[in-house]
Amino acid sequence: MERRTIFPGWATPALLLVPQMALTVLLFLWPTAVAVRASVMRADPFGLSETFAGLDNFTALFTDPLYLAAIGRTLVFCGAVTGLALGLAVLLAVFADADIRGRGAYRAALVWPYAVAPAAAGVIWALLLHPQIGGVAGLLKHLGIAWNYKLNDTQAMIAVVGASAWRQVSYNFIFVLAGLQSIPRTIIDAARMDGARGWRRFRTILLPMLAPTLAFLVVVNLVYSAFETFGTIEALTQGGPGRATQTLMVKVYRDGVVNLDLGASAAQSVVLMALVMGLTALQFHFLRRRGGR
């Protein structure tokens, strides 16, 4: 039985809604409107003069081969970060879920990286990976790998993907571990009695039971890799070498904050906003499906 409270009239419900609505307007609708407006204007940084530019900023964006290349690059980057972060998290969670000594300590240690701010993580990685003075670079040289991510596109991409995924593994780990622990032991025991072991048990029992969690995590990871990895990339490569690691977010920062080209930067923000809206819709879709079960 569900209990429902019915308010008489509209004043009380309206009053109760006001704080939430005010926050939404102040923190979301208003800035969004400003960004959309700025995206159709050509303005100097100080806001002393402004002229209407129509869709100029967007046309410039989508006819710019460098921007189109950045879109493709961002997709590759997001896919790689999501795949790596999720894959590692599942692997670690499956092992940490097993009955091993000191698993509490393992679990705590695996969560730590999440507490490190992206920019700080970026700086730490920049020092470790530094081609001439970094510890990791020295190790790789011993293995015969000529490590210089400052000049090698592929190595630069590997560096930023690795550093970005490293942090997200912790976040994913918590969710996957919780997901694993919510799978009824009886099902696993039944599978064990039927002779399913190791990989087979994982593929036929655990993975399907984890699917809703993973679907949710995929969306969260995509959003993370697209929008929250800026600090890491900026600290490590600033988008280089050349433009090898310049994702859309790095470009927004370059054009908006460094270059003070507000129109172009606002147009890019609007494009990104459309992307987030799409991803959020996808996320709600998954959540609804999960709730409907």
Add this chain to the structure above:
Amino acid sequence: MNRRELLAGTAASAGLALVPGLALAQGAPVQITFWHAMAGPLGDELKRLCDAFNAVQKAVVVEPVFKGTYPETMTAAIAAFRAGKAPHLVQMYEVGTGSMLAAGAAVKQVWQLAEETGVRLDPAIYMPAVRSYYSLPDGRMASMPFNSSTPIMWCNKDLFERAGLDPERPPETWEQVMTAAEALRSKGGAKVGMTTAWPTWVHLECFGAIHDVPFATRANGFEGLDAELVFNSPPMRSHITRLLEMAKAGTFTYAGRGAAGDSLYPAGETGISFNSSGIRAAVVRDARFRPMAAQLPYDPAVRATPNNSIIGGASLWTMTAPDRSAAEYKAVASFLAFLARPDTDASWHQRTGYVPVTLGGAGLSLAQGYYARNPGADIPIRQLNRGEVTVNSKGLRLGRLTEIRAIVEEEFETALQGKQNAGAALDTAVARGNKVLREFEKSVSR
């Protein structure tokens, strides 16, 4: 009452006469907010300057606020101006100068401030290479020189010796640099022969200044917003080709954009490094070898005698806000006048490694025996006063120069990867950079 009189007396004897217009101030002190981008020890030094000013007089209190990196400070100041809450004073890096000059009523230029407040802020007391960077073409000063540096060549004496090179005679020409880098690698056992920070500033902007080769038309942008980049000329091309060849031969190691190349030299990994003179403090603190500062090398094939290099660093801009009073502007002016005093400037220079911006500060440091005690500390000053200041060595006055530098570094990296030659890299950088300049021109013309 007694206390105030006492303080006034102290202030006067401590040199308030040099801080004009304050002796009559009454009541509560005027608060001045000063946004800056000096992190770590430099931030402490800046705070020391403000504290010193607050101590010698009681009419004004300057409050320094750290706002992050240079670009972050600039963005914060612009956002604050748009909200009507700009700081009184903001430290702006040299490449932001073009944007600030186009800021119209958002700023009060130094000459305007001096005129309105009656506080004397004399351009003539500044070093020519510093003054010209922040002045209008007619010589009126737009912003206040503050922390200036210039790129110089840093050599590792220990590695020089091991390579059989004379540690007391740094290379003077690019030819000699190449030979030295080669020896450092093959005989000296140096991990890195030569490296550089600030690739664009050192190898195009300063290379152009030293050799009297333009970076952009219209006197490097000083004479108009319609300036066009021209750094793809033959001398620049041959210099970049030289760097690419050295990279291929393993005598030049690319260390990244902007300041990224600052970590190799103090670590003792490189024989020769091009960095800002401002890393002196870090070198003195960290180097486990004998460091040596030298002037930037030149190419006699381009120009027989080298000119002055151009400065980097930052200057101070006075910003406006709707509710700002004349007393506040006067307070700002008096603080700026305090900073220009020889003793203030000399102490800032000696404690930070930035060059003295005033002739008085340099003279005082010399008289105090600072250069005798710290050999090499005068190298940047001598280099800034080398030859004659020409239209190509005054500095750059280009909007969105930060972006242009990033573009150059992107294209340079692509060339280092072997995907294009020096000519193609510079041509592409010029074309992309000119697009940025035209966008800037459109955005500020009204």
